[in-house]
Amino acid sequence: MLEVAPVNPLRTGLPQEGITTPCSAVFFGASGDLFKRMLLPALYSMHLQGMLPAAFALVGFSRTAFTDDTFRDYCRKQLDLFMPQDRKPQGPLWDDFAKRISYVTGDFTDKAHFVALKDRLAQNDTEFGTAGNHLFYLATPPPVFPEIIKRLKEAGLDKDPKGWTRVVVEKPFGTDLESARKLQQTIEAVFPENEIYRIDHYLGKEPVQDIIALRFANTIFEPIWNRNYVQNIQITSAESLGVEERGGYYDSAGALRDMIQNHVINLLALVAMEAPISSHADDIRNEKYKVLSAIRPPSHGDVWSISARGQYGAGTIDGAPVIGYRQEHDVAPDSNTETFAAVKLMVESWRWAGVPFYLRSGKRLPRKVSEIAVTFKPIPHRFYGEATDKIDPNVLVIKIEPDEGISMRFEAKVPGPKEHIRSVFMDFSYGTGFGVVSPPAYERLIGDAIQGDQTLFTRWDAVERAWEIVTPVLEVWQHTKDFTFPNYAAGSQGPHSAQQLFPDWRRI
Amino acid sequence: MSFGLVLQQLDESARERGGGVYVATMTIVVFFEDAAIGALARDRIHTLAAKHPSRVILFDATQTEGTHHVEGDDWIELGAKGSNAETLRGAANALRLAEAPVILLWIAPGIGDDERFCELSRDARTVVYNSSLVDAGNAALRQLVEYVKRHPELPLADIAYLRLAPWQESVAILFDGEESPELLDLTRVEIACGSDPEGLYLLGWLASRLNWKPGSAETLTGPDGKAIAFAIRRQGEPRRIARVALTSTHSTFVAEVDPHGEMINLSVTGGHAKPPRLRAINNPGVAALVERAILSSQNDRVFQASLAAAGGILASGTPSR
Numbered sequence: 001m002l003e004v005a006p007v008n009p010l011r012t013g014l015p016q017e018g019i020t021t022p023c024s025a026v027f028f029g030a031s032g033d034l035f036k037r038m039l040l041p042a043l044y045s046m047h048l049q050g051m052l053p054a055a056f057a058l059v060g061f062s063r064t065a066f067t068d069d070t071f072r073d074y075c076r077k078q079l080d081l082f083m084p085q086d087r088k089p090q091g092p093l094w095d096d097f098a099k100r101i102s103y104v105t106g107d108f109t110d111k112a113h114f115v116a117l118k119d120r121l122a123q124n125d126t127e128f129g130t131a132g133n134h135l136f137y138l139a140t141p142p143p144v145f146p147e148i149i150k151r152l153k154e155a156g157l158d159k160d161p162k163g164w165t166r167v168v169v170e171k172p173f174g175t176d177l178e179s180a181r182k183l184q185q186t187i188e189a190v191f192p193e194n195e196i197y198r199i200d201h202y203l204g205k206e207p208v209q210d211i212i213a214l215r216f217a218n219t220i221f222e223p224i225w226n227r228n229y230v231q232n233i234q235i236t237s238a239e240s241l242g243v244e245e246r247g248g249y250y251d252s253a254g255a256l257r258d259m260i261q262n263h264v265i266n267l268l269a270l271v272a273m274e275a276p277i278s279s280h281a282d283d284i285r286n287e288k289y290k291v292l293s294a295i296r297p298p299s300h301g302d303v304w305s306i307s308a309r310g311q312y313g314a315g316t317i318d319g320a321p322v323i324g325y326r327q328e329h330d331v332a333p334d335s336n337t338e339t340f341a342a343v344k345l346m347v348e349s350w351r352w353a354g355v356p357f358y359l360r361s362g363k364r365l366p367r368k369v370s371e372i373a374v375t376f377k378p379i380p381h382r383f384y385g386e387a388t389d390k391i392d393p394n395v396l397v398i399k400i401e402p403d404e405g406i407s408m409r410f411e412a413k414v415p416g417p418k419e420h421i422r423s424v425f426m427d428f429s430y431g432t433g434f435g436v437v438s439p440p441a442y443e444r445l446i447g448d449a450i451q452g453d454q455t456l457f458t459r460w461d462a463v464e465r466a467w468e469i470v471t472p473v474l475e476v477w478q479h480t481k482d483f484t485f486p487n488y489a490a491g492s493q494g495p496h497s498a499q500q501l502f503p504d505w506r507r508i
Numbered sequence: 509m510s511f512g513l514v515l516q517q518l519d520e521s522a523r524e525r526g527g528g529v530y531v532a533t534m535t536i537v538v539f540f541e542d543a544a545i546g547a548l549a550r551d552r553i554h555t556l557a558a559k560h561p562s563r564v565i566l567f568d569a570t571q572t573e574g575t576h577h578v579e580g581d582d583w584i585e586l587g588a589k590g591s592n593a594e595t596l597r598g599a600a601n602a603l604r605l606a607e608a609p610v611i612l613l614w615i616a617p618g619i620g621d622d623e624r625f626c627e628l629s630r631d632a633r634t635v636v637y638n639s640s641l642v643d644a645g646n647a648a649l650r651q652l653v654e655y656v657k658r659h660p661e662l663p664l665a666d667i668a669y670l671r672l673a674p675w676q677e678s679v680a681i682l683f684d685g686e687e688s689p690e691l692l693d694l695t696r697v698e699i700a701c702g703s704d705p706e707g708l709y710l711l712g713w714l715a716s717r718l719n720w721k722p723g724s725a726e727t728l729t730g731p732d733g734k735a736i737a738f739a740i741r742r743q744g745e746p747r748r749i750a751r752v753a754l755t756s757t758h759s760t761f762v763a764e765v766d767p768h769g770e771m772i773n774l775s776v777t778g779g780h781a782k783p784p785r786l787r788a789i790n791n792p793g794v795a796a797l798v799e800r801a802i803l804s805s806q807n808d809r810v811f812q813a814s815l816a817a818a819g820g821i822l823a824s825g826t827p828s829r
Contacts, residue, residue: 008688009717010680013810015800018677018787020684050674050788054681054774092771096786127783131685 019046022055022131022163023450024124026117028148029140030060030071030103034170036078038201039139042442044079047097048087051447055129059120060103061113062140071103100128108140108147114155125162132162135449138169141249145169146186153190168197168449171262172253173458176474177467184460197449197457202263204441204456207400211270211372212284214398214406221396222275224376226351231393234358234373235267238365238508240317242490243339247330255341256309256470256477259361265292265466266458267400268357271372272347281455285462292465294349303476308497310340311482312364315490322364322490336481339363340488342498343473358502364490365508370400373506384419392423397506405429511602514576514584521581532582533560534802535604537628539588539596540615541569545641548794549615555795557582560802563605567596569616593627600628609633611802617642620651629662636801638667644703644746646822653819665801667794668705668747669811674789675710675749678763678772681787682754687780691718693756694736697728700743700751707740710749712818713810720817725825738821745769748791765789 011020025043027035046052060071076098079089089097104120106113124130136152138145149167152158159165167187174180187196202208215221224230237259243250250258266288273287298306313324325331325339340362347357376394384391395409406428414420448456488495493508538553540546546568553564563582571587573595578584584603588596604610612632619625619637629635639648649668656662683691697714701707714720720728720736727735744750744765751764758779763772772789776782792800 008680008683008685009691010676010683010714012717013808014676014680015673015804020681022685048788050677050790054684054785054787092766092768092786093788096771129685129782 018049018051019053019447019450021133021450021452022053022129023133023135024057024059024121024128024130025135025137025446025450026059026061026121027137027139028061028108028144029138031062031064031066031074032139034139035060037082038440038442039137039446040075040078041082042440042446044083044089044097045087045440046443046447048093051443053450055131057100057102057124057128057130059117059124060101061106061117063105063107065105066103068102072098072101075101108144108151111151111154114151114157118155118157121157121160130163132160132164134160134163134165136165136167137446137449138167142170142172142175142183145183149187149190158190164195164452165191166195166197166449166452167191168199171198171200172257173198173262173463174467175253175257177464177471180463180467184464188460193460194454196460197454198460198463199445199449200262200266200458201441201445202400203266203458204443204445205400205404207398207404208267208270209456210406211267211398212279215271216275225374227353227355229376230352230355231375231377232356232358232502232504233268233271234375234502234506235264235271235360235371236373236506236508237264237361237370239363239368240365240491241368242312242322242325242364243328243331245329247328250339251331251335251337254337254477255339255361255363256343256474260341260343260359261466261470262458262463264359264361265469266462267372268292268345268359269462271374271398272352272357274351279455281453281457282459284455285459289459289461289465291347291349292462292469294347294352295345295465295469296348297469298472300472300476303473306344306501307473307477308340308342308495308501309338309477309482310362310488310495310498311335311337311485312339312362312488312490313486315364315492317364317366317491324486324490325364326486336478336485338477338482340365340494340498341473342494342501343470344501345469356502358505360494360498360505362494365494366491367508368402369508371506372398372400374398375504384421387419387421391421399429403429511599514578514586514603517578518581518584521578532605532608533562534608534633535563535565535600535610536613537565537567537600537604537610537632538613538615539567539569539624539628541589542616543570545615546570549613552793552795552798553613555793556798559795559799562611563603563608565600565603567591567599591624593623596624597627597631601631604631611636611798613798615641617648618651619655626659629659633663634802635662635664636667636798637664640668640703640705640747644742646704646708649705649708649818650822653815653822656815657819663807665808665811666705666709666815667797667801668703669709669814670797670800671747671792672706672710672713672749673800674772674787674791675752675763676713678774678787679710679714679752679754679761681785682761682763682774682776687761687776690756690759690761690780692730692732693758694718694730694754695734695757696753696755697736697738698751698753698755699738699740699749701740701749702742702744702746703748704740706747706749708818708821709814710752711738711740711821712816713814714754715817715821716810716813722820722824728821 076089104117174183269288273291276283276287311325326333342360345357374396382388397407399405408426411421412424566585567588569588572589573587573591575587610632611634613636639652699707719731723729754761760777762775772787774785
């Protein structure tokens with residue numbers, strides 16, 4: 001049984017400046033790209049802001065041979081590369097951070113190396129007061145997740161009598177429904193759900209969190225947030241980039257697995273869920289799961305009528321020629337992998353009956369844009385006679401990337417004696433509205449994991465349901481070679497089949 | 509004061525800006541009567557208004573009443589030398605945004621008998637004061653304590669208190685976990701700081717959290733009747749804490765700023781000795797402190813209790829300076 005720490009009366013009512021929970025954070029895959037580009041800079045930035053707990057230690061774990069000292073040097077070099085000019089690692093603050101860094105060279109299949117890790121964590125508890133609280137962050141390629149989980153158990157690292165243990169699992173959570181269930185079985189055999197933090201860094205972005213504020217901190221939207229007023233909802237996550245260095249991974253994944261199954265469906269859940277009874281993690285996650293449960297996965301026979309796929313060929317992005325997908329490094333020259341995916345989903349609930357949700361994601365589209373567009377129904381009465389047909393519907397756009405904000409389209413009369421109606425746009429941008437850059441998603445998510453707040457992490461039931469929704473599409477696509485690939489030029493709006501699925505996509 | 513011309517200029521600026529979107533979160537009303545302070549205030553309010561788009565009404569008591577200056581469609585400066593309380597309130601009400609809350613920044617010494625402060629604060633959602641602005645002594649804090657006693661409903665935030673956040677956090681860290689029982693065993697508190705209000709607030713905060721009552725000019729009394737000696741001495745830059753030391757029967761807990769003013773060194777020596785720790789100090793600028801006041805402080809009960817406790821300590825004999 002855990003000993004409960006005495007309450008510190010000085011904390012009562014004190015606005016929390018930083019995280020107070022002591023913690024040793026272990027990063028598996030510490031020599032990898034994710035750690036050096038995203039996680040380490042996030043941790044150091046938190047340290048500079050005084051956000052990390054005073055009792056904190058960082059342990060790197062990977063196959064690459066480092067000593068504690070050479071790993072500290074490695075971390076410093078990466079921070080020199082990836083931190084902004086005014087926040088480079090230097091001086092006593094870096095020294096204080098560096099002394100909390102240690103490293104275990106280890107094979108993910110070798111129990112002995114996990115025993116060494118256990119010794120290191122015990123040492124941290126003594127040296128840095130980390131109180132037996134251990135955060136294990138799986139920043140490795142997904143295939144080694146099960147090995148790590150099993151070794152943690154074998155080494156007795158699945159629990160500590162003095163503190164808590166949490167495991168952060170990076171996406172993708174499985175490559176299909178079956179593998180996700182298998183991974184879940186492996187993890188849940190060792191860790192209960194309240195110790196598992198499935199990370200989707202999209203959910204740490206400020207505008208994604210603002211969806212909840214927009215819907216539930218205002219009274220004007222919720223009454224019209226339903227089938228009576230909404231015509232359709234489009235969720236877009238588009239990139240102008242190709243697969244870059246990730247050809248090997250991407251060719252076995254594709255746009256549906258890489259983006260729709262996780263990021264995009266998570267956005268759908270936030271937009272479509274009912275009002276949670278509170279802002280507590282499980283109240284929100286209950287509603288997310290309920291709305292995903294209301295989406296009936298398509299039958300295999302329906303797949304072609306509710307989906308479109310594409311693969312980019314050579315084209316032009318920002319005026320520069322770019323190669324096609326099949327010419328990318330580590331991509332099969334006859335690849336059948338989709339780089340564009342679009343699906344139409346129906347939420348079969350009282351609120352959303354009959355309202356289509358159009359989801360799309362793709363690479364090598366004209367620009368990077370992530371947004372949710374809620375298109376409202378036309379006005380019900382032909383007030384302007386034939387001119388009524390020219391009146392555009394109202395559209396509310398929640399902009400996630402690259403601009404963060406909210407935009408509303410509505411109709412207004414052009415000044416003058418005639419009844420000319422035209423669309424005007426009301427824009428709220430976080431950049432100008434609050435004049436501040438949103439904090440990086442990883443800082444928020446790492447902080448939440450240390451503090452035990454699971455709100456922005458995906459619960460297993462939602463992950464499983466998202467896989468169930470996309471699985472029929474995946475299966476049909478996998479078993480049907482698309483001889484039209486490549487079927488859209490880099491820099492275009494996507495394949496023609498997407499326009500057939502839904503002609504009114506917003507322009508990217 | 510006549511506002512017709514001011515309003516006309518605002519309208520013209522809005523038309524020049526074009527049909528874009530207008531975002532505003534509040535009306536900031538600022539009062540100052542010292543040119544140097546006014547220059548600093550302008551700079552900081554610009555920073556604040558860049559983050560939280562606002563209409564700004566600056567009452568500049570170094571300029572004659574009737575003069576005005578308008579920048580863009582949201583920045584208004586009005587001469588307020590010799591203006592009486594009703595005139596100022598009338599101007600603020602005429603020029604404020606109708607739907608947005610009013611935040612009053614009073615950047616002037618003395619509020620005790622100042623009708624202008626009293627009138628302007630009546631319409632404010634948050635009143636931001638700075639009891640260590642004008643000098644390092646405790647006269648402004650004494651006035652504030654007295655004013656709040658007479659106007660307990662004042663939605664007040666004091667920059668001098670808000671500035672303590674890194675120190676409150678650092679002192680709290682020293683007593684997290686198994687060290688917290690030591691708080692009941694404290695026998696002495698020493699605070700070194702560059703001006704009195706911060707030191708008194710920090711001591712007041714400790715007293716309010718630990719249920720210490722004023723004893724004499726140099727002691728507080730714990731809930732068990734035990735005396736806790738205290739000393740506040742001047743050291744370092746004005747408006748900055750330099751060192752806090754809390755002594756218990758077994759140990760001494762110290763939070764101390766490093767020579768560069770960038771970090772707070774945390775140490776515990778004696779029976780419960782611990783390895784030293786460091787914390788980035790992150791002294792927030794005034795604009796950030798005002799933002800904090802606006803976002804979170806109007807119902808801050810810990811602040812209210814700390815102010816009341818600081819008032820009690822002052823009343824028990826701490827000399828005026």
